[in-house]
Amino acid sequence: MECNKDEALRAKQIAERKFESKDLQGAKKFALKAKSLFPDLEGIMQMIITFDVYLTSELKVAGENDYYSILSVDTSADDETVKKQYRKMALLLHPDKNKSVGAEGAFQLVKEAWTVLSDKTKRLLYDQKRKVVVLQQKTAQSNRTSATQGATNGFENFAAKSPAFKPRANKPKTGSTTSAARQRPPPPPQRPPPHHQAPPPTYEKVKRDREEAQAVARREEAFQRKHNPLKSKKYVEVSKATVDSTAKKDVCVDPEENGSANSNGSADSTAAGNEDEDPMSYTVPDPDFHDFDKDRIEECFQSDQIWASYDDDDGMPRFYTFIQKVISLNPFKVKISYLESKTNSEFGPLSWVSSGFAKTCGDFRIAKHEICDVVNMFSHQIKWEKGPRGVVKVYPREGDIWALYRNWSSEWDGDTPDNVLHVYDLVEVLDDYDEDHGISVIPLVKVTGFRTVFQRHQNKNVIKRIPKEEMFRFSHQVPFYRLSGEEAPNVPKDSYEVDPAAIPKELLQGITETAEEAEGTSKSS
Structure with a gap:
C-alpha cells in the first residue's frame, strides 16, 4: 500500500481543489479515492467527514438547513442523544483538531445545528416548521399521483375506444406492476443542482459514511495519542445554559498550550482575548512534569x-x-x-x-x-x-x-x-x-x-x-x-x-x- 501513497496524495489535492470550486460531490469522490488508495493517509477521514457535513447542509427544509441531517440524528432523538452526537461531531470537526479544507465552516454548521436543537423553544419552532413543509410535500405528491393516475386512466379509455391505437404488447413479469402502470411515460430527468455532478446523497447514505469515517478517525486519534502522547489533544464540550435559558455557550477544551505563561501574564491575556473572539474554545496548558x-x-x-x-x-x-x-x-x-x-x-x-x-x-x-x-x-x-x-x-x-x-x-x-x-x-x-x-x-x-x-x-x-x-x-x-x-x-x-x-x-x-x-x-x- 505504501506505493499508492503518492497517488493518494494527488487524489487528496484534487479533492481540495474540487471543494474550493464548490464541487462537493467531486470533492467527496476524490477523497474516497484517496482513502481507498492509502487508508492511513493523514487527515483523510477528517476530510471526508467535513465534506459530508457540507453535503447534508444542502438538504434544505423550509429554506433552512436540515439540522437533524447535519448532526446525523433522527427527528425523534431526545436531548441527551442530540448532545452526545454534537459532542462527537465537535470533537472531529473543531478547527484546532481538523486541518482539512473547510473544517471551520463545517464546524460552524454543526454549531448552528446544536444551537437550534439544544434550545427547547427554538427546536419546537423548527419542528413545527418542518411538519408544515412535510405535510405540504405529501399533499403535493398525493395531488401529483392522483393527477397522473387520472391522466393515465383517461388515456387508456381513449385508446380502448380508438381503433387506430394499438398499445405496445408487453409481457407482464412476475411481481411486476400492471401494464397500465408500465405504459406511463417516464418522468423527465432531474437537473442536477449547481456545482454538482449528481443529486446530493440520501440522509441514510451520508449517515452510514459518516459513522464509518468517525470510527476510523477515532482509531487514528488513538494511534496518534499512543505513539505521540505529548502532542495529543483532548476536547471537552461544555454546554451551559444561561439563567434565562435563552443563550448557549459551547466550549471545547484543548490541553495543548500555544504559549507559556509569564510573570506579567501576557500569554494569559492573549488567551483571554482569543476567548472573546471565539467563545467556543479556551486553552488548557500542558502540565509541568507528569503526562x-x-x-x-x-x-x-x-x-x-x-x-x-x-x-x-x-x-x-x-x-x-x-x-x-x-x-x-x-x-x-x-x-x-x-x-x-x-x-x-x-x-x-x-x-x-x-x-x-x-x-x-x-x-x-x-x-x-x-x-x-x-x-x-x-x-x-x-x-x-x-x-x-x-x-x-x-x-x-x-x-x-x-x-x-x-x-x-x-x-x-x-x-x-x-x-x-x-x-x-x-x-x-x-x-x-x-x-x-x-x-x-x-x-x-x-x-x-x-x-x-x-x-x-x-x-x-x-x-x-x-x-x-x-x-x-x-x-x-x-x-x-x-x-x-x-x-x-x-x-x-x-x-x-x-x-x-x-x-x-x-x-x-x-x-x-x-x-x-x-x-x-x-x-x-
Whole structure:
C-alpha cells in the first residue's frame, strides 16, 4: 500500500481543489479515492467527514438547513442523544483538531445545528416548521399521483375506444406492476443542482459514511495519542445554559498550550482575548512534569471500574461512570452506566440535588447501560465501595485532592451566578469521612515558578473541618501526581502536580496564594 501513497496524495489535492470550486460531490469522490488508495493517509477521514457535513447542509427544509441531517440524528432523538452526537461531531470537526479544507465552516454548521436543537423553544419552532413543509410535500405528491393516475386512466379509455391505437404488447413479469402502470411515460430527468455532478446523497447514505469515517478517525486519534502522547489533544464540550435559558455557550477544551505563561501574564491575556473572539474554545496548558493523558488511554479501562467524566456545566469531572464491559479498545467501545442519585439524605435535609446541583460524594446507584465510544470524555479513575442493596459509595479519602467551592453557601439556588459558583480552592484530604465528625482538609498553595505544582499550606491553623451537613462544598476530585523534588530546581519534595484539565484557568494563572505567602504567614504566626 505504501506505493499508492503518492497517488493518494494527488487524489487528496484534487479533492481540495474540487471543494474550493464548490464541487462537493467531486470533492467527496476524490477523497474516497484517496482513502481507498492509502487508508492511513493523514487527515483523510477528517476530510471526508467535513465534506459530508457540507453535503447534508444542502438538504434544505423550509429554506433552512436540515439540522437533524447535519448532526446525523433522527427527528425523534431526545436531548441527551442530540448532545452526545454534537459532542462527537465537535470533537472531529473543531478547527484546532481538523486541518482539512473547510473544517471551520463545517464546524460552524454543526454549531448552528446544536444551537437550534439544544434550545427547547427554538427546536419546537423548527419542528413545527418542518411538519408544515412535510405535510405540504405529501399533499403535493398525493395531488401529483392522483393527477397522473387520472391522466393515465383517461388515456387508456381513449385508446380502448380508438381503433387506430394499438398499445405496445408487453409481457407482464412476475411481481411486476400492471401494464397500465408500465405504459406511463417516464418522468423527465432531474437537473442536477449547481456545482454538482449528481443529486446530493440520501440522509441514510451520508449517515452510514459518516459513522464509518468517525470510527476510523477515532482509531487514528488513538494511534496518534499512543505513539505521540505529548502532542495529543483532548476536547471537552461544555454546554451551559444561561439563567434565562435563552443563550448557549459551547466550549471545547484543548490541553495543548500555544504559549507559556509569564510573570506579567501576557500569554494569559492573549488567551483571554482569543476567548472573546471565539467563545467556543479556551486553552488548557500542558502540565509541568507528569503526562496525565497517559493515565486515561484506552488500555487503562477495565470492567467494574468507575471513572470521573467531564460535566456539561463548566467542564469539571463531576459525572461518575461505571464501566460495565470493555467491548473493544481499538476502536474504543465500552458499555457504561452513569451513577445517579435522586436524593442527598445521607448529608441532611438541604435540597442540593433537587435544586439541580451535581452531587459528587455520597451514595449513588447505577443507571441504565449505554454504549460509549469517546475516550476523551473521561478524566480519571476513582475509588469506591459497595454499599447495601446495590448502593455505590464515593467519598473523599485520606490523601485525595479535591476542589472546594470557595463561596459555597447553603442558600445557593438556580439564580446564583456562575462567577460565584465556579470559584474553587484546592485542598488535600487529611482523613476519611466520618458521619459524626465530617472530614478534615488542608488548603494547597501554588509553588512559585510553576503552573500546575501545589503544596500543603505551611500554617496548620488553616486546617478546616467540614461537617456532614456541608459535604456539598466538595466540587470534584482532582487527579494529581506526587513529586519527589528532583524533577527540577525549586520543586519541593512531596509537592503535587495537579491535572490542568480538572482545575479552572484562574488557578493555572496563579490567582491563588503562593507558597512564599503561605510560608510568610506561617513565620508571622
